[in-house]
Structure formats: structure tokens, C-alpha cells
Amino acid sequence: MLNDIVTFINDLLWNKGLSVLWESEDAISTVQVPILAVMLVLGGLWFTFKLGFVQIRHFGHMFSIMKGSQKSDKSGISSFQALCTSLSARVGTGNLAGVAVAISLGGSGSIFWMWMIAILGMATGFAESVLGQLYKVRDENGEYRGGPAYYIQQGLNKRWLAVLFSLCLFLGYGFIFSAVQANTITDALNHAYDIPTQYSGLVIIVLAGLIVIGGFRAIAKFAEWIVPFMAVTYVLVALAITFINIQLVPAMLYDIITSAFGLQEAGAGALGAAIKNGIQRGLYSNEAGSGSVPHAAAGATPNPNHPVSQGYVQMLGVFIDTMILCTCTAVVILLAGGSNGEQMEGIRLTQTAMSSHLGDFGGDFVAAAISLFAFTSVVANYAYGESNLHMFKLDNKIGRGVYTLGYLLMIFWGSKASLPQVWAMADMALGLMTIINIIAIVWMTPTIVAISKDYFIKRDRGERPEYSTGDCQIQGETETGIWDQK
Template identity: 65%
Template sequence: MINEVVGFVNNILWGDGKVLIVMLLLAGIWFTVRLKFIQLLDFKHMFSLLKNSNKADKQGISSFQALCTSLSARVGTGNLAGVAVAISLGGAGAVFWMWVIALLGMATGYAESLLGQAYKIKDSDGQFRGGPAYYIKQGLKNSWFAVLFALCLFFGYGFVFSAVQANTISDALNNSYQIPTFYSGLVIMVVAGLIVVGGLRAIAKFAEWVVPFMGIAYVLVALVITIINIEFLPGVLYQIVTSAFGLQEAGAGAFAAAIQNGIQRGLYSNEAGSGSVPQAAAAASPHPNHPASQGYIQMLGVFLDTMVLCTATAFIILLGTDTSIGEMEGIRLTQSAMEMHMGGVGADFVAAAIGFFAFTSVVANYAYGESNLHMFKLDNKLGRTFFTSGYLIMILWGAMASLPTVWAMADMALGLMTVVNVIAIVLLTPTIVSITKDYRDKRKANVDITFDHKKCDMQGDIEEKEIWTGKLES
């Protein structure tokens, strides 16, 4: 019965209904136009903000830590297993549509992260918290819609998504070393529990060290493989483009499959528009101390996740294995491709990579769910204990569950979150445009960039106005 319900909802969101595909494409186009092609015209500026991104205060984590935390959640099964699923079901053309949704999603990611900062609050420990539930409640003055999002996020990031990551880790280890999935799940559960017990700051510090290391190492390996097979690269690029528009022998069916799987897996990987990343964005004390600056930082996260890391996996697969499979293939397709490039050590490398990638997602997912406990007045010892227990149990369950079942539940949770969030950020467009204009005007005038909510045309009302003093506490 559960499988039937999940299948019915996913068919509306992703399948015949294609609700989310249309919503995300339109939202990406909408914010690209309304923000004046911000992802292209301000492309260099988002990199320049990394210069002072390691500064923080006692109330929030640094912008770099927020970026690494969001990348911890983004960079996981979507980059290795998700790309493989997209290619196996949608062909090489799915990669092109992953690029499209990422490019458009950069503007959407900017918008939602800006809102996360603008409407952030302080929790019972005096630390910054925020996200869609908070900007829906304050900006749109709609408590029930805010609660609906928070519940979807609890279900998705608090429980199901960590099960997906654990499933991929255990499957990779079982495939390479025949380790029983139960034991893999048990180890993942214990290690994750030791990290998340330290709260958001412990998770952010963990992400700050692990994410850059694993990301750079993976890209370097993919770059070497691409250079070794450089004579085949033009053919792969041609295959990606022609398959994306159904110009090869499969025709219209391949075209539809490429769009659906490319966008679906692209969203699952970069999470733009889903409402997840604003949780990390809101926790930061940004430099400059302005909501837009964290919007730029998180826009960079979308670019790094899909345009860099997902592309690396796509090239590894398309340069190394037959992709005309026609059935769902996860991490094992990526492992098979890597074995063709690197021999027996290839599967070992992918197993290690997915271990790092997916485990950081497991940890970051906890931070997202925990950020919404304040909405229900559960940011206390009892509330955190209950939430943590459910989170850890789902990790163990996910490690032993079947691949299609886990992915289907993840798709449903992500889809429901995205519907609520996209509606909210589109309704809050006047606030996004106003705050962005304030930032751009100050940057153009070369004056100190600080945020004064009274000088921006913001919808609703900010709950804790004293947060925006223009200065960071030491």
C-alpha cells in the first residue's frame, strides 16, 4: 500500500503529471529574468565572495562553512549514483538537461538562500536558524503553509534522504567487498551519531574539512580520465546534445526520457528550489553582512555540484561503458565505468568516493531537519533526542532496503518540499528583487554593504529585527 501511495504521488509530480518539471523550469526562467540573469552577469562576483567567507561570529557559522554544509548535503548519491540512474534511464541526453536545470537553478538557489538569510531567527541557544518554514511564516504570514513545509522537510531530510545515502554506501561496499549491508548500516549509524550529537557547529566544521578534500580529489581523477580519453570527448559531447533532443534513432521516447530523468536527477543533486539549502544559508553570519551575499555563495554551490561534479561523473560513465541499458542502474554503473578506466582499483576508488560523498550528506541532512525543530518548539533536549533517534533508525533501515523503493520515497519527499517552496519564493519575488537591488546599488556605489530591512520593500514582517544591526558580534 505504501508503494502504491508513493507511486501515485510521484506519477503526479514527476511522471505523467510532470508538475515539478514544469514548475522548476518556469521558476528558473522567472528568477533568471527578474534578477536580470544574475547567474551569468554576476558569475565572477560569486567567486570573489569566497575571499572573506571564513569569518563568523558566536551566533552563526561562516559563509564557507555554510557552503560546505550545503555541498555536504548536495554532493552525495546524486553525483555518483544519481547521474548513473539518469543516464541509464534517459540516455546521454539526460546530462544536457541536468546542465539546463542547474543553470536555471542557480537563480532559484540564489533567491531561496537570500530569503533564508533575510527572515532568519535565533533559536533557544542563540544561534541563527532559518529556511522556507521561517520565510513562509514571516514573509507570507501563513503558518499552516510553513508547518506543511517543515513536515515535508522532516520526512525528507530528517529521515528518507539519509536512508538513500546509506543505501548507496552499503550497496557499493557490498559490490566491492561483499560486506553485508546490515553491518555497513550499523557503522554508518554509529559514526553519524557521534558527529551530529555536537549540533550544527560540529557538522559545519566536519564539512569544512572533508568537502573540499573529497571534491578536489574526485574532479582530478575525472580530469585525468578525460585527458587520457580526449579523442573520444567530441563524440561524447555530440552524443549528449543529439540525445537531449531525441535526434538519434530512439526518437521522441528518448527525448521525453532524457528531459524527465535529467531534470529529476539534476534537482535531486543540486537541490535548487527544493528549499533545503536555505537552512544552511540562514545559519551563516555572512560577509558582507547582507542576505544577498549568502545568496551568491549558495548559487556557487549549485554550479559546483552539477556543472562540475555531476559532469565529472557523466564523463567517467560515457567515456567508459555502454549506457544503452534501459533499466535503473545506480552506483554499480559508475563502478563498472571506473573499472574500465582504472582496472580493479576503479571500483575501490568509487566505493571510497561514495563513502565520503554520501556520508557527508547523511550528516548534513540531520542539520537541515534539526533547524526546523524551533518551528514546533522542539529545540530542546527531548525534541532533539526524539528526532535523532528516528534519524539514526532510518539510516540502518535504508542500508538494507531495495534501491527502487528508497529512491521512490526520496523523490516523493523532495517533490512535495519543492512544490511548497517554489510557490512560496515566487510569491516572495518582490522581496527578493528589492534586497538584490539594494545589494547591487551599494556595490555599484562602492559603499559599505550592510543590510537595513527598513530600507527594503520586504513583505510580511521580520520576527527578530535586532539581528540586522550591520555588524557581527565577536
């Protein structure tokens, strides 16, 4: 019955949508475009235009904002730690297993649509992160917490919608997504070394428990050290493989573009599969619009002290995740000829591709990479769920204890569950979260535009952008004491 419910909801979110006629040389076919995908694309276009193509016009500023980003205080983590925490959650199964799934089910053309959703998603990620930072609160320990539930409650005064989002987030990031990451780790280790899944699952529980017991700040410090190391290492290996196979790169790029628009023999069927799987797996990887990243953005003390500075930081996170790391995985798989799979192969397709380039070391490298990538996501997912305990006045020892126990039990369950079952539940939770968040941030467009213009104007005047209550008109109210003084 549970599987039937999950399947029904996912059909509504991901599979049933608008029917689009596609004409090829041989016939006219109908392609179904999922409603959720339409919402994300339209949302990305909406904020791209409303913010004046901020992801393109301010592309360089997105990097320069990271200067001085390691400053923190007793209330918030640093901007660099916030970026690494969000990347910890983003960089996981979506970058290795998810890209493999997209290629296996949608062909090489799915990579193009993954890029498109990332470019649009940079504007969406900017918008939601600005709101997360603007409407942040202090918990019982005086540390910053925030996210969609907080800006929905304070900005829109819709407590019921805020509670609904929090429940979806607890289901997704608090529990199911950690199960997905654990599933991928145990499957990769079992495939590479025949390690029983229950044993590796227990190891994950112990290691994760030792980190998350220190709370949000401990997770941020862990991410600050491990994320740069694993990202740079993975990129260097992918670049080496690309240079070794440089003669195949033009044909690979041509295949991506032609497949993306259904210009090959498969026609409309390939187009529909490419769009659906590229957008779906792209969303799962970069998380733009899903409402997860604002939790990391809200936890930071921004530098400069303006909510928009965190918009740039997290916009950079979308770029790094999809345009760099996901592309690395795609290149490795496609250069190995792995674009013709007929079923969901997950991480094993990536392992097989890497092994074809690097021999036995390739399989070992992917097993190590996915274990590290996914483990950082397991840890960061806890932080997102923990940020919402304050919504229910559960940010105390009992509340955190119960939440932590459920989180660890779900990791163990995920380590033994079947891949399609876990992915389906993850898609459902992510879809529900995304619908609520997209509606909320579009609703709050006046605030996003107003506070962004405040930053743009101050920067254009040569000032250091600083925000204080009353500098511009916003919806609802921020928490007293957060932005009252510069």
C-alpha cells in the same frame, strides 16, 4: 499499500504532466513533461529574468564573494562553512548514483538537461538563499536558524503552510534522504567487498551519531574539512580519465547534444526520457528550488553583512555540484560507453565505468568516493531537519533526542532496503517540498527583487553592501534584533 501511495503521488509529481507533440522524420509522437519539472524550469526562468540574469552577469562576483568567507561569530557559522554544509547535503548519491540512473534510463542526452536545470537552478538557489538569510531567527542557544518554513511564516504570515513544509522536510531530509544515502553506501561496499549491509549500516550509525550530537556548528566544522578534500580528489581523477581518452571527447559531446533533442533513431521516446531523467536527477543532486539549501544559508553570519551575499555563496554551490561534480561522473560513464543501460543500475554503473578506466582500483575508488560523498550527506541532512525543530519549540534536549533517534533508525532501515523503494520515497518527499517552496518564493518575488537591488546598487556605488532594517521594502517582518544594526 504504502508502495501504492508513494507510486500514486510520484505519478502526480513526476510522470503525469503536459502532453507535448514531437515530430521526427518517421512519425509524430506525444511526450509527457512532468508538472513538477515544468514548475522548476519556469521558476528558474522567472528568477533568471527578474534578477537580470544574475548567474551570468555576476558569475565572477560569485567567486570573489568567497574572500573573507571564513569569518564567523557566536551566532552563526562562516560563509565557507555554510557553502561546505550545503555541498555536504548536495554531493552524494545524486552525483554518482543519480547521474548513473539518469544515463541508464534517459541516455546521454539527460546530461544536457541536467546542465540546463543547473543553470536555471543557480538563479532559483540565489533567490531562496537570500530569503533564508533575511528571515533567519535565533534559537534557544542564540544561534541562527532559518529556512523556507521561517520565511513562509514571517514573510507570508502563512503558519499552516510553514508547518506543512517543515513536516515534508522532516520526512525527506530528516529521515528518508539519509536512508537513501545509507542505501547507496552499503550497496557499494557490498558490491565491492561483499560486506553485509547490516554491518556497514551499524558503522554509519555510530559515525554519524558521534558527529551530529554536536549540533549544527559541529556538522559545519566537519563539512569545512572534508568537502574540499573529497571534491578536489574526485575532480582530479575525472580529469585524468578525460585526458587519457581525449580523442573520444568530441564524439561524446556530440552524442550528448543530439540525444538531448531526440535527433537520433530513438526520436521522441529518447527525448522524453532524457528530459524527465535529466531534470529529475539534476534536481535531486543540486537541490535548487527544493528549499533545503536555505537552511545552510540561514545559519551563516554573512560577509559582507547582507542577505544577498549568501545568495551568491549558495549559487556557487549549485555550480560546483552539477556543472563540475555531476559532469565528472557523466564523463567517466560515457567515455566507458555506458549510455545504453536498460534499467536502474545506480552506483554499480558508475563503479563498472570507473573500473573500465582504472582497473580494480576504479571499483575501490568509487566505493570510497560514494561512501564519503554519501556519508557527508547523511550528516548534513540531520542539520536541515534540526533547523526546523525551532518551528515547533522542540529545540531542546527532549526534542533533539527524539529526532536523533528516529534519524538513526532510518539510516539502519535504509541500509537494508531495496534501491527502487528508497528512491521512490525520496522522490515523493523532494517533490512535495519543492512544490511548496517554489510557490512560496515566487509569491515573495517582490522581496527578493527589492533586497537584491539594494545590494546591486550599493555595490555599483563602490560601497561595501551592508543591510539594515528599513533599507528596502520587504514582505512581512524579520525577527527583532537580527538586522536592526549594521
